[in-house]
Amino acid sequence: MSQTAHTAHHPRWYRTRVSTYWWSRKWAYFLFIVRELTSLAVAYFVVFTLMQIHALRQGAEVYAEFQEWLRRPLLISLNAISLFFVLYHAITWFNLAPRAISARFRGKRIPDLLITASNYGAWLVVSLGLVWLLSGG
Amino acid sequence: MAETITLEVARYRPEQEMEPTFQQFEVPFRKDWVVLDALNYIKDKLDTSLSYRWSCRMGVCGSCGMMVNDEPKLTCATFLSDYMPGPVRVEPLRNFPVVRDLVIAMTDFMVKLQRVKPWLIREQEKPLSDGEYLQTPEQLDDYKQFSMCINCLICYAACPVYGLDPHFLGPAAIALAQRYNRDSRDEGSQERLDILSQHDGIWGCTFVGECTKVCPKHVDPAGAIQQYKLEATKEWFKSFLLPWGAK
Numbered sequence: 001m002s003q004t005a006h007t008a009h010h011p012r013w014y015r016t017r018v019s020t021y022w023w024s025r026k027w028a029y030f031l032f033i034v035r036e037l038t039s040l041a042v043a044y045f046v047v048f049t050l051m052q053i054h055a056l057r058q059g060a061e062v063y064a065e066f067q068e069w070l071r072r073p074l075l076i077s078l079n080a081i082s083l084f085f086v087l088y089h090a091i092t093w094f095n096l097a098p099r100a101i102s103a104r105f106r107g108k109r110i111p112d113l114l115i116t117a118s119n120y121g122a123w124l125v126v127s128l129g130l131v132w133l134l135s136g137g
Numbered sequence: 138m139a140e141t142i143t144l145e146v147a148r149y150r151p152e153q154e155m156e157p158t159f160q161q162f163e164v165p166f167r168k169d170w171v172v173l174d175a176l177n178y179i180k181d182k183l184d185t186s187l188s189y190r191w192s193c194r195m196g197v198c199g200s201c202g203m204m205v206n207d208e209p210k211l212t213c214a215t216f217l218s219d220y221m222p223g224p225v226r227v228e229p230l231r232n233f234p235v236v237r238d239l240v241i242a243m244t245d246f247m248v249k250l251q252r253v254k255p256w257l258i259r260e261q262e263k264p265l266s267d268g269e270y271l272q273t274p275e276q277l278d279d280y281k282q283f284s285m286c287i288n289c290l291i292c293y294a295a296c297p298v299y300g301l302d303p304h305f306l307g308p309a310a311i312a313l314a315q316r317y318n319r320d321s322r323d324e325g326s327q328e329r330l331d332i333l334s335q336h337d338g339i340w341g342c343t344f345v346g347e348c349t350k351v352c353p354k355h356v357d358p359a360g361a362i363q364q365y366k367l368e369a370t371k372e373w374f375k376s377f378l379l380p381w382g383a384k
Contacts, residue, residue, distance in 0.1 A: 010234065010242070012151035012152075012236075013151075013234035013235060013236055013242055014149050014151070014156060014157060014234065014235040015234045015235075016231070018232075018297070018300040018301050022297055022300065022301075023297070025207075026207075028345075028346075028347055028350070029297060029345065029347070032343075032345045032346070036343070096344065096346070096363075099344075099346070099349070099357070099359055099360040099363050100360070100363035100364060100366070100367060101364070101367075102360070102364050109278075
Protein backbone atom coordinates (compact mmCIF):
# COMPACT_ATOMS: atom_id res chain seq x y z
CA MET A 1 0.00 0.00 0.00
CA SER A 2 1.48 3.30 -1.02
CA GLN A 3 0.95 6.07 1.46
CA THR A 4 2.97 8.51 -0.60
CA ALA A 5 0.95 8.00 -3.77
CA HIS A 6 -0.90 11.29 -3.69
CA THR A 7 2.33 13.25 -3.41
CA ALA A 8 4.35 11.12 -5.77
CA HIS A 9 3.64 12.79 -9.12
CA HIS A 10 3.41 16.46 -8.36
CA PRO A 11 4.94 17.96 -11.50
CA ARG A 12 6.70 20.90 -9.94
CA TRP A 13 8.16 19.47 -6.77
CA TYR A 14 11.86 18.92 -6.95
CA ARG A 15 13.14 15.55 -5.76
CA THR A 16 16.72 14.47 -5.27
CA ARG A 17 17.78 10.88 -5.58
CA VAL A 18 19.86 9.42 -2.79
CA SER A 19 23.32 8.66 -4.16
CA THR A 20 24.56 5.06 -4.05
CA TYR A 21 27.51 6.46 -2.12
CA TRP A 22 25.41 8.22 0.53
CA TRP A 23 27.42 6.46 3.25
CA SER A 24 30.62 8.22 2.17
CA ARG A 25 29.17 11.66 2.84
CA LYS A 26 29.35 11.53 6.58
CA TRP A 27 31.65 9.81 9.06
CA ALA A 28 28.73 8.49 11.15
CA TYR A 29 27.12 6.95 8.06
CA PHE A 30 30.42 5.36 7.10
CA LEU A 31 30.84 3.81 10.56
CA PHE A 32 27.30 2.49 10.26
CA ILE A 33 28.00 0.81 6.91
CA VAL A 34 31.20 -0.72 8.29
CA ARG A 35 29.13 -2.08 11.16
CA GLU A 36 26.67 -3.62 8.70
CA LEU A 37 29.57 -5.21 6.79
CA THR A 38 31.03 -6.73 9.96
CA SER A 39 28.19 -9.26 9.79
CA LEU A 40 30.21 -10.91 7.00
CA ALA A 41 33.09 -11.43 9.44
CA VAL A 42 30.65 -12.88 11.98
CA ALA A 43 29.31 -15.27 9.34
CA TYR A 44 32.86 -16.20 8.35
CA PHE A 45 33.72 -17.17 11.94
CA VAL A 46 30.59 -19.31 12.16
CA VAL A 47 31.63 -21.22 9.02
CA PHE A 48 35.20 -21.40 10.32
CA THR A 49 34.09 -22.88 13.64
CA LEU A 50 31.97 -25.47 11.83
CA MET A 51 34.99 -26.44 9.71
CA GLN A 52 37.08 -26.72 12.85
CA ILE A 53 34.54 -28.99 14.54
CA HIS A 54 34.28 -31.05 11.37
CA ALA A 55 38.09 -31.50 11.29
CA LEU A 56 38.11 -32.40 14.97
CA ARG A 57 35.57 -35.15 14.36
CA GLN A 58 37.75 -36.68 11.64
CA GLY A 59 40.42 -37.55 14.20
CA ALA A 60 43.78 -36.31 15.37
CA GLU A 61 45.56 -36.58 12.02
CA VAL A 62 43.06 -34.50 10.08
CA TYR A 63 42.95 -31.95 12.87
CA ALA A 64 46.75 -31.63 12.80
CA GLU A 65 46.49 -30.98 9.04
CA PHE A 66 43.82 -28.36 9.69
CA GLN A 67 46.10 -26.64 12.19
CA GLU A 68 48.95 -26.73 9.69
CA TRP A 69 46.64 -25.12 7.12
CA LEU A 70 45.88 -22.38 9.66
CA ARG A 71 49.54 -21.39 9.83
CA ARG A 72 49.51 -20.01 6.29
CA PRO A 73 50.08 -16.25 6.24
CA LEU A 74 46.95 -15.75 4.13
CA LEU A 75 44.76 -17.41 6.75
CA ILE A 76 46.46 -15.65 9.63
CA SER A 77 45.84 -12.28 8.03
CA LEU A 78 42.25 -13.21 7.08
CA ASN A 79 41.54 -14.28 10.65
CA ALA A 80 43.22 -11.18 12.09
CA ILE A 81 41.08 -8.90 9.88
CA SER A 82 37.94 -10.86 10.75
CA LEU A 83 38.76 -10.65 14.44
CA PHE A 84 39.10 -6.88 14.14
CA PHE A 85 35.66 -6.62 12.50
CA VAL A 86 34.04 -8.96 15.01
CA LEU A 87 35.48 -6.86 17.86
CA TYR A 88 34.15 -3.73 16.14
CA HIS A 89 30.77 -5.45 15.89
CA ALA A 90 30.77 -6.47 19.55
CA ILE A 91 31.91 -3.12 20.90
CA THR A 92 29.44 -1.07 18.85
CA TRP A 93 26.72 -3.54 19.82
CA PHE A 94 27.42 -3.07 23.53
CA ASN A 95 27.57 0.69 23.14
CA LEU A 96 24.17 0.68 21.43
CA ALA A 97 22.56 -1.63 23.98
CA PRO A 98 21.29 1.16 26.30
CA ARG A 99 19.29 2.63 23.38
CA ALA A 100 17.32 -0.58 23.03
CA ILE A 101 16.83 -1.30 26.71
CA SER A 102 14.67 0.87 28.87
CA ALA A 103 14.88 -1.00 32.14
CA ARG A 104 13.70 0.41 35.41
CA PHE A 105 14.76 -0.27 38.96
CA ARG A 106 12.60 1.05 41.80
CA GLY A 107 10.83 3.41 39.42
CA LYS A 108 14.00 4.97 38.04
CA ARG A 109 15.50 4.33 34.64
CA ILE A 110 18.75 2.40 34.89
CA PRO A 111 21.53 4.69 33.65
CA ASP A 112 22.98 3.96 30.19
CA LEU A 113 26.46 3.54 31.59
CA LEU A 114 25.36 0.73 33.88
CA ILE A 115 23.75 -1.20 31.01
CA THR A 116 26.86 -0.82 28.86
CA ALA A 117 29.14 -1.72 31.77
CA SER A 118 27.15 -4.86 32.61
CA ASN A 119 27.43 -5.98 28.98
CA TYR A 120 31.19 -5.51 29.03
CA GLY A 121 31.29 -7.23 32.44
CA ALA A 122 29.44 -10.27 31.09
CA TRP A 123 31.81 -10.35 28.11
CA LEU A 124 34.80 -10.29 30.45
CA VAL A 125 33.42 -13.08 32.65
CA VAL A 126 32.67 -15.33 29.66
CA SER A 127 36.12 -14.62 28.17
CA LEU A 128 37.88 -15.40 31.46
CA GLY A 129 35.81 -18.58 31.75
CA LEU A 130 36.93 -19.65 28.27
CA VAL A 131 40.59 -18.87 29.07
CA TRP A 132 40.28 -20.96 32.22
CA LEU A 133 38.67 -23.82 30.28
CA LEU A 134 41.23 -23.73 27.46
CA SER A 135 44.21 -23.53 29.77
CA GLY A 136 43.22 -26.89 31.18
CA GLY A 137 40.74 -25.99 33.93
CA MET B 138 32.86 48.43 8.20
CA ALA B 139 30.66 46.08 10.14
CA GLU B 140 31.43 42.39 9.93
CA THR B 141 29.37 40.31 7.49
CA ILE B 142 28.88 36.63 6.71
CA THR B 143 27.94 34.99 3.41
CA LEU B 144 24.87 32.80 3.15
CA GLU B 145 24.53 30.43 0.21
CA VAL B 146 20.82 29.84 0.02
CA ALA B 147 19.21 27.17 -2.13
CA ARG B 148 16.65 28.66 -4.50
CA TYR B 149 14.09 26.69 -6.42
CA ARG B 150 11.48 28.57 -8.38
CA PRO B 151 9.59 25.89 -10.29
CA GLU B 152 8.11 28.40 -12.75
CA GLN B 153 11.63 29.50 -13.74
CA GLU B 154 14.03 26.63 -13.27
CA MET B 155 14.16 22.87 -13.50
CA GLU B 156 16.41 22.32 -10.49
CA PRO B 157 17.63 24.24 -7.44
CA THR B 158 20.44 26.77 -7.67
CA PHE B 159 22.37 28.63 -5.00
CA GLN B 160 22.19 32.36 -4.42
CA GLN B 161 24.70 34.21 -2.30
CA PHE B 162 23.73 36.89 0.20
CA GLU B 163 25.95 39.04 2.39
CA VAL B 164 24.28 39.59 5.74
CA PRO B 165 25.52 41.47 8.80
CA PHE B 166 27.16 39.21 11.32
CA ARG B 167 25.86 39.58 14.83
CA LYS B 168 26.86 37.37 17.70
CA ASP B 169 23.28 36.81 18.84
CA TRP B 170 21.92 36.04 15.38
CA VAL B 171 20.78 32.60 14.36
CA VAL B 172 20.50 31.37 10.76
CA LEU B 173 16.79 32.20 10.82
CA ASP B 174 17.58 35.83 11.70
CA ALA B 175 19.85 35.97 8.67
CA LEU B 176 17.08 34.56 6.44
CA ASN B 177 14.64 37.13 7.83
CA TYR B 178 17.20 39.85 7.07
CA ILE B 179 17.41 38.62 3.48
CA LYS B 180 13.63 38.54 3.17
CA ASP B 181 13.30 42.06 4.65
CA LYS B 182 16.18 43.84 2.96
CA LEU B 183 17.68 41.89 0.08
CA ASP B 184 15.19 39.63 -1.68
CA THR B 185 11.54 39.53 -0.72
CA SER B 186 10.89 36.51 -2.93
CA LEU B 187 12.79 34.05 -0.69
CA SER B 188 10.39 31.40 0.67
CA TYR B 189 10.86 29.46 3.89
CA ARG B 190 8.81 28.35 6.87
CA TRP B 191 9.18 29.71 10.35
CA SER B 192 7.03 30.74 13.25
CA CYS B 193 8.00 30.76 16.91
CA ARG B 194 11.81 31.30 16.62
CA MET B 195 12.30 29.53 19.95
CA GLY B 196 12.47 25.82 19.17
CA VAL B 197 8.85 25.00 19.90
CA CYS B 198 6.91 25.12 16.63
CA GLY B 199 9.19 22.89 14.57
CA SER B 200 8.71 24.84 11.31
CA CYS B 201 12.20 26.11 10.56
CA GLY B 202 14.11 22.85 10.05
CA MET B 203 16.63 23.15 7.18
CA MET B 204 19.98 21.78 6.13
CA VAL B 205 22.74 24.05 7.43
CA ASN B 206 26.12 23.14 5.96
CA ASP B 207 24.73 19.68 5.19
CA GLU B 208 23.42 19.04 8.72
CA PRO B 209 19.71 19.09 9.51
CA LYS B 210 19.10 21.87 12.05
CA LEU B 211 16.42 24.05 13.55
CA THR B 212 17.56 27.35 12.06
CA CYS B 213 16.16 29.27 15.04
CA ALA B 214 18.63 27.49 17.31
CA THR B 215 21.67 27.50 15.01
CA PHE B 216 23.96 30.44 15.67
CA LEU B 217 25.84 32.16 12.87
CA SER B 218 28.82 32.53 15.20
CA ASP B 219 29.35 28.76 15.06
CA TYR B 220 29.95 29.04 11.31
CA MET B 221 32.29 32.03 11.21
CA PRO B 222 33.90 33.09 8.91
CA GLY B 223 31.37 31.33 6.68
CA PRO B 224 29.97 30.81 4.17
CA VAL B 225 26.86 29.13 5.55
CA ARG B 226 25.00 26.92 3.11
CA VAL B 227 21.26 26.71 3.72
CA GLU B 228 19.19 24.10 1.90
CA PRO B 229 15.74 22.59 2.31
CA LEU B 230 15.51 19.49 4.51
CA ARG B 231 16.88 16.46 2.74
CA ASN B 232 14.73 13.44 1.77
CA PHE B 233 11.62 15.54 1.10
CA PRO B 234 10.32 16.97 -2.16
CA VAL B 235 11.03 20.69 -2.47
CA VAL B 236 8.02 22.89 -3.16
CA ARG B 237 9.91 26.17 -3.45
CA ASP B 238 13.26 27.54 -2.18
CA LEU B 239 13.55 26.19 1.38
CA VAL B 240 10.00 24.89 1.67
CA ILE B 241 9.49 21.13 1.64
CA ALA B 242 6.32 19.09 1.19
CA MET B 243 5.58 17.31 4.46
CA THR B 244 2.34 15.60 3.43
CA ASP B 245 4.00 12.20 3.52
CA PHE B 246 4.84 12.61 7.21
CA MET B 247 1.35 13.89 8.04
CA VAL B 248 -0.21 10.78 6.47
CA LYS B 249 2.21 8.52 8.35
CA LEU B 250 1.63 10.30 11.63
CA GLN B 251 -2.10 9.65 11.33
CA ARG B 252 -1.48 6.02 10.51
CA VAL B 253 0.11 5.36 13.92
CA LYS B 254 -2.92 6.80 15.76
CA PRO B 255 -1.15 9.35 17.94
CA TRP B 256 -3.97 9.91 20.38
CA LEU B 257 -5.25 8.19 23.52
CA ILE B 258 -7.27 5.12 22.61
CA ARG B 259 -9.68 3.80 25.25
CA GLU B 260 -11.69 0.63 25.02
CA GLN B 261 -14.32 2.39 27.03
CA GLU B 262 -14.29 6.08 27.95
CA LYS B 263 -14.95 6.86 31.60
CA PRO B 264 -17.98 9.06 32.15
CA LEU B 265 -17.03 12.69 32.68
CA SER B 266 -18.37 12.59 36.22
CA ASP B 267 -15.65 10.10 37.19
CA GLY B 268 -13.06 12.83 36.80
CA GLU B 269 -9.64 12.82 35.15
CA TYR B 270 -7.47 9.86 34.31
CA LEU B 271 -4.88 10.16 37.03
CA GLN B 272 -1.21 9.48 36.51
CA THR B 273 1.75 9.24 38.87
CA PRO B 274 4.98 11.15 38.17
CA GLU B 275 6.61 7.80 37.34
CA GLN B 276 3.93 7.02 34.76
CA LEU B 277 4.41 10.46 33.22
CA ASP B 278 8.14 9.95 33.21
CA ASP B 279 7.69 6.77 31.20
CA TYR B 280 6.61 8.56 28.00
CA LYS B 281 7.52 12.20 28.61
CA GLN B 282 10.72 12.12 26.57
CA PHE B 283 8.85 10.93 23.46
CA SER B 284 6.16 13.56 23.96
CA MET B 285 8.74 16.33 23.45
CA CYS B 286 8.66 15.78 19.66
CA ILE B 287 7.75 18.94 17.74
CA ASN B 288 7.37 17.28 14.30
CA CYS B 289 10.24 19.29 12.84
CA LEU B 290 11.25 16.39 10.55
CA ILE B 291 14.93 16.86 11.23
CA CYS B 292 15.15 13.15 12.07
CA TYR B 293 13.71 12.24 8.66
CA ALA B 294 16.35 14.39 6.97
CA ALA B 295 19.08 12.53 8.88
CA CYS B 296 17.67 9.06 8.19
CA PRO B 297 19.24 7.32 5.19
CA VAL B 298 16.61 4.56 5.40
CA TYR B 299 13.84 7.08 4.79
CA GLY B 300 15.88 8.64 1.98
CA LEU B 301 16.27 5.28 0.26
CA ASP B 302 12.77 3.98 0.99
CA PRO B 303 10.09 6.68 1.31
CA HIS B 304 7.59 4.07 2.48
CA PHE B 305 9.45 3.72 5.79
CA LEU B 306 7.26 5.04 8.60
CA GLY B 307 10.21 6.98 9.96
CA PRO B 308 11.67 8.02 13.32
CA ALA B 309 9.24 10.68 14.57
CA ALA B 310 6.06 8.76 13.70
CA ILE B 311 7.32 5.66 15.54
CA ALA B 312 8.55 7.68 18.53
CA LEU B 313 5.14 9.34 18.75
CA ALA B 314 3.42 5.96 18.56
CA GLN B 315 5.61 4.91 21.50
CA ARG B 316 4.65 8.10 23.32
CA TYR B 317 1.03 6.82 23.38
CA ASN B 318 1.90 3.15 23.85
CA ARG B 319 3.79 4.04 27.02
CA ASP B 320 1.02 6.24 28.37
CA SER B 321 -0.77 4.55 31.29
CA ARG B 322 -4.09 6.05 30.11
CA ASP B 323 -3.85 4.47 26.66
CA GLU B 324 -5.23 1.08 25.62
CA GLY B 325 -4.39 1.14 21.93
CA SER B 326 -0.98 -0.52 21.82
CA GLN B 327 -2.33 -3.64 20.08
CA GLU B 328 -3.90 -1.54 17.31
CA ARG B 329 -0.62 0.30 16.85
CA LEU B 330 1.39 -2.93 16.93
CA ASP B 331 -0.46 -4.11 13.82
CA ILE B 332 0.67 -0.98 11.98
CA LEU B 333 4.15 -0.62 13.41
CA SER B 334 5.17 -4.25 13.01
CA GLN B 335 4.58 -4.18 9.25
CA HIS B 336 7.60 -4.32 6.98
CA ASP B 337 7.76 -0.55 6.45
CA GLY B 338 7.34 0.05 10.20
CA ILE B 339 9.92 -0.66 12.88
CA TRP B 340 11.63 -3.43 10.90
CA GLY B 341 12.62 -0.99 8.20
CA CYS B 342 14.95 0.68 10.71
CA THR B 343 18.54 -0.52 10.52
CA PHE B 344 19.58 1.49 13.57
CA VAL B 345 21.83 4.06 11.99
CA GLY B 346 21.07 6.15 15.07
CA GLU B 347 21.46 9.56 13.42
CA CYS B 348 17.83 10.53 14.18
CA THR B 349 18.66 10.56 17.88
CA LYS B 350 21.88 12.53 17.38
CA VAL B 351 20.24 15.34 15.40
CA CYS B 352 17.00 15.61 17.41
CA PRO B 353 16.82 19.15 18.84
CA LYS B 354 14.41 18.02 21.58
CA HIS B 355 16.37 14.92 22.73
CA VAL B 356 13.48 12.62 21.93
CA ASP B 357 15.69 9.60 21.07
CA PRO B 358 13.59 8.12 18.23
CA ALA B 359 16.25 5.45 17.60
CA GLY B 360 15.81 4.26 21.18
CA ALA B 361 12.03 4.25 20.79
CA ILE B 362 12.28 2.08 17.68
CA GLN B 363 14.73 -0.44 19.18
CA GLN B 364 12.67 -0.72 22.37
CA TYR B 365 9.60 -1.29 20.24
CA LYS B 366 11.40 -4.00 18.27
CA LEU B 367 12.02 -5.82 21.56
CA GLU B 368 8.38 -5.48 22.57
CA ALA B 369 7.11 -6.60 19.16
CA THR B 370 9.40 -9.63 19.28
CA LYS B 371 8.09 -10.56 22.72
CA GLU B 372 4.52 -10.21 21.44
CA TRP B 373 5.33 -12.37 18.44
CA PHE B 374 6.84 -15.08 20.63
CA LYS B 375 3.82 -14.99 22.87
CA SER B 376 1.38 -15.39 19.99
CA PHE B 377 3.54 -17.96 18.20
CA LEU B 378 4.54 -20.18 21.11
CA LEU B 379 1.56 -19.62 23.35
CA PRO B 380 -1.40 -18.96 21.05
CA TRP B 381 -3.68 -19.15 24.07
CA GLY B 382 -1.60 -16.52 25.87
CA ALA B 383 -1.90 -13.87 23.18
CA LYS B 384 -3.93 -10.82 23.96
